[in-house]
Amino acid sequence: MYGGITIKPSDSLCLICHLGKSPDGPFEARLKKILERVEKKPDIPVTLRCKAGDIFSFQDLKGEKSTGTRKRDLEILQKLDLLPGVTLTARIFFIRIFHKIRNLNGICLFDGKPLCENATKKYYEKSRKTQLSLTALYCNELSKSIASHKARKQGIRIIIPPRTPDDIEKSKRESLKAMYEAKKIGIKTRPHILLCAVCQYGGGVKSSQAYDNLPEMLQLILRQPDVKITLVEGADWMMCGPCPSRAENKCVHSLGKGGLSNQLRDMRVLQRLGLDYGVTMNALALYRMILEKIPSTLQICRFDNPSTSMWHSGCGKRRVNSPDYERGREKLMKMLGVKKEAE
Numbered sequence: 001m002y003g004g005i006t007i008k009p010s011d012s013l014c015l016i017c018h019l020g021k022s023p024d025g026p027f028e029a030r031l032k033k034i035l036e037r038v039e040k041k042p043d044i045p046v047t048l049r050c051k052a053g054d055i056f057s058f059q060d061l062k063g064e065k066s067t068g069t070r071k072r073d074l075e076i077l078q079k080l081d082l083l084p085g086v087t088l089t090a091r092i093f094f095i096r097i098f099h100k101i102r103n104l105n106g107i108c109l110f111d112g113k114p115l116c117e118n119a120t121k122k123y124y125e126k127s128r129k130t131q132l133s134l135t136a137l138y139c140n141e142l143s144k145s146i147a148s149h150k151a152r153k154q155g156i157r158i159i160i161p162p163r164t165p166d167d168i169e170k171s172k173r174e175s176l177k178a179m180y181e182a183k184k185i186g187i188k189t190r191p192h193i194l195l196c197a198v199c200q201y202g203g204g205v206k207s208s209q210a211y212d213n214l215p216e217m218l219q220l221i222l223r224q225p226d227v228k229i230t231l232v233e234g235a236d237w238m239m240c241g242p243c244p245s246r247a248e249n250k251c252v253h254s255l256g257k258g259g260l261s262n263q264l265r266d267m268r269v270l271q272r273l274g275l276d277y278g279v280t281m282n283a284l285a286l287y288r289m290i291l292e293k294i295p296s297t298l299q300i301c302r303f304d305n306p307s308t309s310m311w312h313s314g315c316g317k318r319r320v321n322s323p324d325y326e327r328g329r330e331k332l333m334k335m336l337g338v339k340k341e342a343e
Contacts, residue, residue: 004045004087005037008061009076010069012097013107015159017118020127024155035157038090042160043252046093048077052084059085068115075107081308091160091245091256092310098132099255136162136245138314139253140211145244160256162244168210175241176213182238183220186230186280189239191273192265194229194290195300195325202328213239222335227283231275233266235259254313261303261313268300284336291329291338296321 015031027035037044050073051064064070077084080096101107108119118124134148135158145162152158163171179187197214200206206215217239221227235243235251243253251258270276272293273286294300301316303309316322333340 004047005034005090006047006049007034008050008069009048009073009080010050012094013076013101013104013124014116016097016127016131017104017116017124018127019131019157019159020123020125021118021121023127023130024157035159038094038159039157039161042091043089043248043250043256045087046090047087048082048084048093050074050077050084056084072107072115076101079107089252089256091252094131094159095135095137095255098128098135102128130156131159134158134162135160137253137255139240139243139245139258140209142168142210142244163246168242168244171237172210172213172242175237175239176216178241179213179217179238180220183224183227186228187217187238187283188230188232188236189217190234190236190262190266191231191269191275192262192300193239194287195269195294195297198290198328198332199297199322199324200328201332202322202324202326202330211243213241221283221287225282225284228280229283229286230280231270231277233277235262254315257310258313261311261315264311265300269294272299287332288336288338291333291336295329297325 011030011034015027015034018027018031025032038046049059049061051060051070052074053060074084079100080093081100082088082096102125104119104124108115108124114120130151134144134151134156136144136148141162142165145165145168148158148162149164152161182188193212193214197218200209200214201218206219209215234249235246236249240246240251243251245252251262254261269290273289297316298319298321301322302318303311303313303316304318305311307314332338
């Protein structure tokens with residue numbers, strides 16, 4: 001239905017282990033197929049199926065008789081806090097593995113006895129460390145793109161490869177050009193990153209950032225009062241073109257989960273402003289509205305979910321307004337003549 005792939009949880013660990021044993025292959029056919037499809041499309045939907053029985057028998061894989069393999073699959077799902085039959089993107093799935101499964105104890109090793117001859121040779125641990133160091137987890141990790149580009153030249157295969165530095169540089173140049181050309185008809189941007197621009201401004205980020213175009217957008221608005229903004233859904237290319245892990249107008253930063261929490265942030269901003277997607281308006285008027293109606297990031301960026309949650313992004317505190325947003329807002333209110341009401 002979604003054009004994705006179905007795999008057993010244990011196959012994912014086997015793939016990582018095999019990369020530690022031989023970074024450039026060869027691989028068993030089933031592992032090679034997984035690797036090639038995920039390398040080509042890191043956000044491909046992955047469905048995890050195994051023989052679980054009971055109320056999860058609806059998704060059971062037929063023909064699985066090995067108790068050892070069944071236990072291994074369930075141990076992996078337990079450590080990842082996922083359910084049999086779940087579908088999620090390959091990026092989220094593998095990043096979750098890298099963070100939550102540090103070794104094979106209790107999975108492929110039980111009381112020191114291996115279920116597989118590779119389990120005692122630390123191939124998995126070696127590969128996990130390498131993959132984690134080369135996978136872009138957040139939008140500002142340009143160093144990962146550079147490191148992964150060098151690694152791939154050395155024959156190391158990366159499960160979730162970042163974009164190449166040349167591709168990022170090209171997108172930076174072309175997306176800025178598109179932004180400047182659209183300044184009078186409407187620069188396309190998703191709602192909540194207008195607040196991110198305030199945070200960057202308050203944090204002293206005014207020069208060009210390779211991983212987004214927010215500083216350039218805000219400086220353009222402050223220089224030229226006729227600039228317009230169009231609010232759109234998703235990580236539009238004009239703002240997010242140079243992100244090291246961006247994919248097809250979708251946000252995949254924050255451990256691959258950015259599109260989830262950021263969608264809700266967008267909805268919260270639109271609700272606060274009484275606006276909707278597709279609206280085009282004068283950028284200064286829009287920012288005055290933001291500064292008046294959104295005094296704190298707590299209204300937009302607060303998520304009470306624990307760090308293990310699919311909703312946790314690492315951006316936004318539960319009880320404290322962002323100091324950078326507070327500073328940026330104060331400065332911009334003075335510059336734009338916005339009066340500070342009692343809050």
